[in-house]
Amino acid sequence: MPFHNTILSNKLVILCALLSATGLWYFGYEIQRSNFPLFIGLFAMLFALFYVTVANGKSHFLVLTVMAILLRLIFLPSIPNLSQDFYRFIWDGRMLASGINPYLSTPLSYIESGNLSIISQAEELYKGMGLLNASHYTNYPPINQFMFYLAGILSSKSILGATIVLRAIIILAEVGIIIYGKKLLEKVGLPTYHIFWYALNPFVIIEMTGNLHFEPVMLFFVILSFYLLVINKWIWSAVFFAFSIATKLLPLLLLPLFLNYFLTKGGKITTHFRSSYPLKVRFRESVKNLPKLIYFYLIILGLTLLTFLPFIKADFVANFGASIALWFKKFEFNASLYYIIRYIGFQKMGYNIIGTAGPFLSKVVVVCILMIAILRNNRKMLDMITGMLIATFIYFLLSTTVHPWYVATPLLLCVFTKYRFPLVWSFTVMLSYAAYGVSGFQENLWLVAIEYAIVIGFFIWEVFLKEKMPVEVLKSST
Template identity: 30%
Template sequence: MISLRPIAWTVSLILGLIFVTAWALLPALESEPELRVFLFSGLGITMLGMVFTFPAVTGKSSIGLLVFGAILLRILLLPSPVSDDVNRYLWEGKLVSSGENPYLSTADDPRWMERRDIYWEGMNHRDRPTAYPPGIQWIMAGTASIHYHPFSFKILSVAADLLSLLLVIIILNRERFPLRWAGFYAFNPVILIAFAAEAHFDSLMIATILGALMAAKAKRLLPALFLLALAVQIKFIALILLPLFLVPDTGNAGKTIKHVATILPAFGVFLLMLIAPSIPFGDGLISWIRGTSDFAGNSAFNGPLFTFFSVLGANELLVRALCYIVFFVGFTAVCIARIRGLALAASSGIALTLLLICSPIVHFWYLAWILPFAALRPSFGWTTASITMAVYFLAWRTQAVHGWWGFQPEVSLFIWIPVFCAFLAQNRHLPARIAYFLKTGRQSKARNDLGIVIPVIAQGARSEALVERLGNELPAGTQIIIADASQQLGRGNQIAAGISKLDTDWVLVAHADTISAQGWYQNLMLAIEAHPEAALMVLGQRFDKVSPGTLLVEILNELRVVFGGVAFGDQTMVIRRSALDSLGGFPAQPLMEDVEASLQLDKRGPILYLGHEWSVSAVKWNDNFGLRFLTVIRLVATYQFTRLKGPTEAAKCAEKLYTQYYK
C-alpha cells in the first residue's frame, strides 16, 4: 500500500526549498519586500505541512528526517545577504581583538577613524552606544579573528541553531512528546531567516538556555547556572530566568534546605561568569548600561501591547508604564506558579513570552527566543505569529517610498491581532486552570495505575481482539471494562458507567475498532510519570486504509487537539481521574461526550498530544466521504455553539444530535 504521508511531506519540503531558494536569490535586504512577505508566509504554511504530514517513522529515522530537512533548508539560505547587524558584530569584534574597548565611545567617534572599514560603513546606529554584553563581545572578537567576513558569523549562527534543534529533540524525547514537534523549530521561517539567512547571534543564547534547562532538569544546578550566565552574557534578557532557576522543584522542606545549600556555590559560579568577562571592559561598562537602557527605553517598533495601546491613542509614556505594569504583574504570577510547582521549562517559556509581548520593540527574529518552547508545547499563537510576521518585511517598502524604515502601528495590527486571537482560542480555559492549579498545586506521582473502558454496540470479535492485544502489554490484573450499548444509550453514557466501576488514577477510553500501537503502555506510563499535571492525554489516530480524505481527517483531528484542546474518542483518550472527579465525572450524554470531556478537562490541566497513534478502521469513511465530513463539522460546530447557552441547552443538543447522527 502506498503511504500518502511521505508524499505529502516531500511536497511540503520541496515547496519550502523553492521558497528559501527564491529568498536567497534576492540581492539585498531591502529588495522586493512584497515578495518577501509572500515567501515568508509561504514558508510558515509549509512548516505546518511538514509537521502535520510527518511520515510514520520513529526513533533515529524520525531524527534523521528532521535533521535532513533542517540542514537542506539552511544550506540553500546560506547565500542570502546578512543583516546589517553583522557589520557591527565584525567591526566591534575587530576592536576587541585589537585590545580596544568598544564601550568607551560610539562607533562614529573620531577616535575610531583609523578603524573604519567597509563594515563600519554598513553599520546602523553608529551614533548610539553598543548594547551588546561583554560575553558576546569576546565571541565576536574570536569569530572576527578567525575570518573577518560576514560568512563566519553565519556559520556560527547556524551551528548554534542546529545545536538548539538537537537539544529540542532530546527534550521532546525525554518528555515523551512526538519528535516531529521539533519541526515547529526546524522548519520555522523565523528561525530559518533569522539564522541561516541573516546570521543573528540570538541562536547562541537559545542554545545555552536550552542547555541550562536540561542541566536543571537533571538536578545539576551548577552547570545550569553557568550556562544561564553565559546566556545572559550573550543577550541580557536571559537574566529574567534567574529567579525561576533558583526555585526548587519540590515543596519538601528537607529537600528545599538541601537545594538552598546547593544554590550558594552555583550562584557563585553565576556571578563569576557575569563578572569575569566584564573586567577588561571595566571603564566602559557604565556606557554599556547607558546604551542598553537607551535601546530599551527610547525606541518603539512593533511591540504587541505597545501597538494596541498606541493605536488606541494613549500617550507614549503611559503606554510604557502600562507595559511595565503588565510585565511586572505577569512575571510575579509566573514566579508564584513556579514556587507552587510549575515546571521550569513552562515557566521560562511564559516569562519570555511576557517579555516579548510587553516589549516596545519586537524585530522578527525576537520570536526565536520563544520558538523552542513553542516546539516543546505547540503554541497556536506563536505558530500564527510565525506566518503573520511576514508583514514585518514591509518596513523596507516604507523606506523605499517614504525614506524611513518601519511602519505605522496600524500595520502591526495585521501581525498581532491574529496572534492574540489564536492565543485566546488555545488558552480560553487558562484562568480556570490557573485557579485549580493554585488550589491543588502540582499533582502527585503516586500509584499512576491505569484502567481501561471500551464502549461497544455489542460485544463481539472486534472488542475481544482489542482486549487480547491490550492484554499483551498490560500488567496482570489490569481492569478492563466492556461498556455495552444494550445497557446504556449512547457512547458517553456507556463510558460514564464504565468509569464508575474503576478505581484507578488514570482511565484509557478506547474504541473497539482500534488497534493499539506497539509499546504503547510503556510509552504512556513514562508520559504520565513526566506529566502528572496533565488532565487529558491523547494518543492519536491513524486510519488503517489511507486515502487523501482520511489523511485530511487525520491532520485536522491532530490540529484540533494540538491547538484547540479538543479530542475525539477515535484518538484514544487517557484521563486523569482526579481531574475528572473534580468536574463531577465523565459527561453522561449520548453524543459529543468526547468534545464535552475535552472542554471540561482543559479547565483542570494541560491536554497533551502524545503522538503514539493507534490505528482506527476507515470503513465508516469509505462511502460518501464528503457528506460524512461535512456532517461531522456541522455536528461539532452546532454543539459547541449551543454550549454557549448553558449546560442544559448543551445536554438537549447532544440528545438531538444523537438522533440525527444515528437515524
C-alpha cells in the same frame, strides 16, 4: 503507517524540501524587503510547505534533521539583505581583534575623527550599519562579542568572509538545539519531532541563519541548561545558563522561574508528600533545598559577571547602561500594548510618553514575572518551561520594540509545552516588514494590529478556552 502511505509521505517531504530550498534561495539572494507583497507571499508559501513537511515527516527524524541543516547551508555565502545589524557585529569583532574595547566608543566617533585605519573596511561597515546604529554604544554581551572576535581574526579584510564565520557559528548552535532539544523532549515525555516546529520554521532559517541574529546561540545554552538540570547536573546547568545570559541578556528575566523547581526537587516533593501532610512538613523539606537554589543563582550571576570582567573600564557601566536604556526610552517598533498606551498619551499629554511609559512597563513585566514564579505551579520541568513561555510572552507584549527575531525565544520554548501560539506568531510577526517601504520607513499600524490580534486571540483560545471545550468539539475541529 502503511508502506504505500510511507512512500507517498516521503515523496511529499522531498517535494516540499525542494520547493522550500528554491524559496529560501530567493530570500537569501534576490528578495528586497521593500517589495512587501512579494516578501509576504513567498514567506506564506514557505510557511505552508514547512507545516506540511513536519506534519508528514514526523516519523523521519534523521531526514528532517538533514533537511534543516541543508536548508541553512543555502545561505552560507550570502550577505544578509533584510537586516543591517551584522555590519555592527563585524565592526565590534574587528575592534576586539585590534585590541580595542568595543564598549568604550561608537563607530561614529571613529568616523568623525577620521581614524579609519583602525579596522579594515571601516567606511563600508559604517555605511552598512547606518547612522542610528553607529551613533550608539554596543549592547552585545561578552560571549556575543567573542563570536564577533572570531570573525574578526578569521576574516579581517572580507565582509563576506566574516559573515560566513558568523553564519557557521549560528548553524552549529542550531544543530546543537536539534540534538539537545531531542534529548530534552525524550526526558519530558514529548514527541521528538516537535523540535522541528522550530528547526524547520522558515522564520527561524531566514531570521537567524539568513539575517545573522544570535538568538540560536543563546537558546542552545538555555536548552542545554534545561537538559542538564533534568539529569540532575545542576552545577553545569547553571554554567550554561550563565553563558546564555552572556550571549543575550533576555534569560535574566527567567531566573525567578527556577524557584519552585528547586524547592520541590523538580516536582518530586509534591508527589512524595500526600496533601494531608501538614504544610509545615512540606515547608521544611522545601527549605532544605534552598541552599542549592542559592548556589545555582550565585554560579549564574558570578559567572556572568566574570565574562564582563575583561571589558570593565571607567566608562563601561555608563556606556552599556545607556545603550540598554535606549530600548526602553527611545526605540519603538512593532509594539502592541505600548502603542495603545502611546496613543492615549498623545491624546492626554500631547506628546510621545515613551520616556516614562517604557520604564514603567518594564517594571510591570518584573512584577508579572515574580507573580508567575511565586504563584504558579512551576515544580516540574514542563511546568517551569510553560511559565517561562508565558513570562516571555508578557515581556514582549509590554515591550516598546519587538523585532521579528525576538519571537525565536517563545517559539522554541513552546516546543516543550502544549501551547502553539508562538508558532502562529512566527508567521504573523513577518507582517512587520511592511514598515520597510520604497519611500522609507513607515509602520502600518493596521498590520501591527492584525499581527497581535491573531496572536493574542490564539493565546486566549489555547490557554483559557481550549481546555474547557467538550472533547467532541475539539475532535471535530481537528
